[in-house]
Amino acid sequence: MKKVRVLVSVLLAFAMLFSAAALADYSVDTLEVKIWDNNQLAGLQEIADLWTEQSGVKVNIQVVNWDNYWTLLEAGATGGDMPDVFWMHSNNAEMYMSAQKLLDLTDYIANSDVVKLENYYQGITDLYSKDGKYYAVAKDHDTIALLYNKAIFDKYGVDYPTDDWTWEDYKAAAEKITEASGGEVYGGACNTGNNQDTFYNIIYDFGGYVISDDKKVSGWNNENTLKAFEFMGTLFNNAWAPQPMLAENGKNILFENNKIAMDTEGSWMIREFYDHEGHEDYAWAMLPYEDVNGNGQCDEGERVSIYNGLGWAASADVKDPQAAWDLIEWFSSYEMQLKQSELGVTMAGYIGCSDAFMNAFPGMDISAFLKMETEGTLVFRPYSKYTSRWEDQATRDLVTIWNDPSTTENVLNTLAADMNDLLAQE
Numbered sequence: 001m002k003k004v005r006v007l008v009s010v011l012l013a014f015a016m017l018f019s020a021a022a023l024a025d026y027s028v029d030t031l032e033v034k035i036w037d038n039n040q041l042a043g044l045q046e047i048a049d050l051w052t053e054q055s056g057v058k059v060n061i062q063v064v065n066w067d068n069y070w071t072l073l074e075a076g077a078t079g080g081d082m083p084d085v086f087w088m089h090s091n092n093a094e095m096y097m098s099a100q101k102l103l104d105l106t107d108y109i110a111n112s113d114v115v116k117l118e119n120y121y122q123g124i125t126d127l128y129s130k131d132g133k134y135y136a137v138a139k140d141h142d143t144i145a146l147l148y149n150k151a152i153f154d155k156y157g158v159d160y161p162t163d164d165w166t167w168e169d170y171k172a173a174a175e176k177i178t179e180a181s182g183g184e185v186y187g188g189a190c191n192t193g194n195n196q197d198t199f200y201n202i203i204y205d206f207g208g209y210v211i212s213d214d215k216k217v218s219g220w221n222n223e224n225t226l227k228a229f230e231f232m233g234t235l236f237n238n239a240w241a242p243q244p245m246l247a248e249n250g251k252n253i254l255f256e257n258n259k260i261a262m263d264t265e266g267s268w269m270i271r272e273f274y275d276h277e278g279h280e281d282y283a284w285a286m287l288p289y290e291d292v293n294g295n296g297q298c299d300e301g302e303r304v305s306i307y308n309g310l311g312w313a314a315s316a317d318v319k320d321p322q323a324a325w326d327l328i329e330w331f332s333s334y335e336m337q338l339k340q341s342e343l344g345v346t347m348a349g350y351i352g353c354s355d356a357f358m359n360a361f362p363g364m365d366i367s368a369f370l371k372m373e374t375e376g377t378l379v380f381r382p383y384s385k386y387t388s389r390w391e392d393q394a395t396r397d398l399v400t401i402w403n404d405p406s407t408t409e410n411v412l413n414t415l416a417a418d419m420n421d422l423l424a425q426e
Contacts, residue, residue, distance in 0.1 A: 031084045034069065044345060073096075102314065121138055167202065192395045205301075
């Protein structure tokens, strides 16, 4: 009986969404939507097309790669020709909100029977709010897990990763594979741009941080951050693919070409690996932890997953604000967030809708991503007003450490000083 009541309530809510879209009187016949991930295009277009069936407004979703996406958005913000609806990210949200380039959604949310902010991840909602106003609704959330190639582990006689692994266990396996293969295969890889999906997690596992909670102080020169980089230095020397190789290929490409055995990746990348030939050899485990307390068990804060969430936003100058909001509301509804998970697009921004995502990839167990939420510690991706500035600088300057780990302390001290200067300007 309970299941029947739940089904009825879902169907009623679904009907309410359809009827609201059908009754609206819009001044546009097409909404232009920009995103940067081609892996999500098909699923999101399917969801958008359902709205089109009821609203009569076509939704044209276009994919623009990450770098060009922000160039396009900046040019549009300056020239007054931004997309109607688009993704917002923690790197740039504060700048666009401060510049009043995003449609204020506060009143729309207050009047919505569909979008109730308490149903979404608090960290994501906070990210897209400023001075009591809201400028985006959570599209999704993500966690990080450890991907490994069983065939490579079998070939070199190394036990598969488990959810009980420490970072020392990871290091030992990575070194063994690298040595046994004679350098033909590396245990793992990490580029300087792989912050959320690799080294940010290690920093926080070791007790370090990237930015203080009040966003006023850099953590690059924190003593525990230094310990994390000293640990990674041993991997640079003995187990991770060298920087020149990474300069030519991302670690996901190296993994798919059997050049690395393990790869820490975000949940947004599952589709990429699932669709790759040979994915039957791919498996996932939770991220390793760092036994800081030395008691042989994983305590709170010792296994961290950095998490983030994109937001559905609209241009402040959008031609038809109501149409833009109605599409955002549609994407953000329980029903469409659930469908997003079922289609394997991404985990949901709506709390409780992500279990379906675990079943979207038959034959591949991806439960590690949800276990990172329940058995690990979630830390929201470090950000501030000028995230892209200090993060881009780190991506450039950390190359020195990747090539020569002995420079670690000097590089981190410089990064901290420069980042503190930027934070002082915010």
